[in-house]
Amino acid sequence: MKEPREKLGSRVKIVDMLHSPARTRAVGELLIGQRGTVAEILRSGTLALVELDADWADLPGGVRRWPVQWDDLLIYSLESGPDSPEDDYRLGLSGSGRDAIQHAVPADTENSLCGGEVYPLPICGWSISFSPTATRACEICATLVRGQTGP
């Protein structure tokens, strides 16, 4: 069985109303057939908090998020593939010319992950993403980025 955490963001359809909490079952007829996204994992993984796609006005009580037991859900896709955290880091340089080292710079700062002072690529500014596999990648930054990506 998949880790419940991995189902976060999954696209789901409510297909049944047998196992969900009473509060949800009470409006089950209105919820069955609705599609939505798993917004949260509840009760140590036994329930999904489903955020429905439907218009506010069409939702029972105007409530968009409902706790639904997994058995009542059809999981049909992931909203998006696994995020790649590497894209969150921009490329910053230290040193100069051919010896310049590439560092990972988190958005909205101008300091690299390893704490060094860096500057953006003169031509492209901060728009380039850091790649931990680049030859000139700073080892500390690469390790930190990979550490956040997980094994």
Ligand SMILES: [Zn+2]
């Ligand atoms: Zn670095």
